[in-house]
Amino acid sequence: MLLFIKVLRLMFATNKITCLIGLLFVTGIFSCGDSGSNTPTHVCGNGAREISEECDDGNLINGDGCNDKCLRENAICGNWIIESTEQCDDGNKINGDGCDSTCFIEQKDADAITDLPDISDFPDIDLPVDIPDVDAVDIPRDLIQDDTAQDLCMGDICPIVECDLWTQEGCDFAEKCTISGIDRVCIPAGTNTEGQKCLNDTACAPGLGCLSNGGSSRVCYRYCRNDFDCFGTGSLCVYDLMYGNSPIPGVKLCSKACDPISNIGCSEGFSCMIYQEAGGLRRYLTDCDPHSGEGRDRDSCSSDSECAPGFFCMPFNNTCTRYCRYPTGYCVVGTCHAFDPHVILGSVEYGYCIE
Numbered sequence: 001m002l003l004f005i006k007v008l009r010l011m012f013a014t015n016k017i018t019c020l021i022g023l024l025f026v027t028g029i030f031s032c033g034d035s036g037s038n039t040p041t042h043v044c045g046n047g048a049r050e051i052s053e054e055c056d057d058g059n060l061i062n063g064d065g066c067n068d069k070c071l072r073e074n075a076i077c078g079n080w081i082i083e084s085t086e087q088c089d090d091g092n093k094i095n096g097d098g099c100d101s102t103c104f105i106e107q108k109d110a111d112a113i114t115d116l117p118d119i120s121d122f123p124d125i126d127l128p129v130d131i132p133d134v135d136a137v138d139i140p141r142d143l144i145q146d147d148t149a150q151d152l153c154m155g156d157i158c159p160i161v162e163c164d165l166w167t168q169e170g171c172d173f174a175e176k177c178t179i180s181g182i183d184r185v186c187i188p189a190g191t192n193t194e195g196q197k198c199l200n201d202t203a204c205a206p207g208l209g210c211l212s213n214g215g216s217s218r219v220c221y222r223y224c225r226n227d228f229d230c231f232g233t234g235s236l237c238v239y240d241l242m243y244g245n246s247p248i249p250g251v252k253l254c255s256k257a258c259d260p261i262s263n264i265g266c267s268e269g270f271s272c273m274i275y276q277e278a279g280g281l282r283r284y285l286t287d288c289d290p291h292s293g294e295g296r297d298r299d300s301c302s303s304d305s306e307c308a309p310g311f312f313c314m315p316f317n318n319t320c321t322r323y324c325r326y327p328t329g330y331c332v333v334g335t336c337h338a339f340d341p342h343v344i345l346g347s348v349e350y351g352y353c354i355e
Helices: 149-153
Strands: 017-020 024-026 176-179 183-188 208-212 219-223 237-243 246-254 271-276 284-289 311-313 320-325 333-347 347-355
Touching: 219 237, 271 311, 284 333
Parallel strands: none
Antiparallel strands: 017 024, 176 183, 208 219, 219 246, 237 246, 271 284, 311 320, 320 347, 333 347
8 A cells, every 4th residue: 555655845945957067056046156157057858847948858768749858849740649730649640540640630521420428427537546565675685795795794694884875975986875675785786777677776777776566577666755856747756665564764766757648658568557646645646567468449458457558447347448638639439538536747637538
């Protein structure tokens, strides 16, 4: 069961970006702490639109409407994302399927158009509310790279080398600070980014841990103290990091920012899903689930795992149902209806397609 823990935040936050000389630049004060001759730089891909950026969607992926330099891209028809002049985008450039090869809605035969039922005819659709805790995975002691510690080892038990999980201080070059059991330890650092599959913790970059998310695969998760440590729309500091049956104090895990329609942000074999906190503020969030079924519009299902990315299993009729952007999102089957209560992540309201 997901537990929500209140976090005290500063009453007055200031927008900040990093200067070339490493000093702090505060929006509204056009200097970097010296004479002002240093030009402040933006950090593209952090989810916050800063000076000189036209957009920032929290990643450095081209082709999703905001490129790796945080400049808006021209609409790309056939990428599942409705952009600028597009009226629809069904992931292909085929005419005759309701969305033509230029991503404009095709006109239907007037004789075939019927009145849509009122939204009140549909039952309320509740999103999943229980998010399973992510179990901690112990790091083998023999991964600690410390000659002194290795000399003192008794069997596979070695002294703990304390380090700072947040600043990554206390570890040697090419190492990272991570968690083993309830201890902070230094191990070799990897390069896998948040959400990528991993075999062990040494595959993940600093600030990330290789953990099981309930499936057979392990994924690089970001450690966090509060939401400010998480990046991208839909990513919240919500998961308890468990050691045995108890949460590890002072550290949690971020959910993964991703797009439930295009599945951008999730690795192969994972589907982006929308969840809601079980308690507290009951906020909405996204995460990548370890499943990638094949079920699509109208296909029967008993769980989300049987549906393809971009779909969820509708509770009341047990059919795979497509996510859409409400109210103008394109649906292959039916039209886009709002969830009740409304589901809004960032500037996007999500709905579901139904006849």
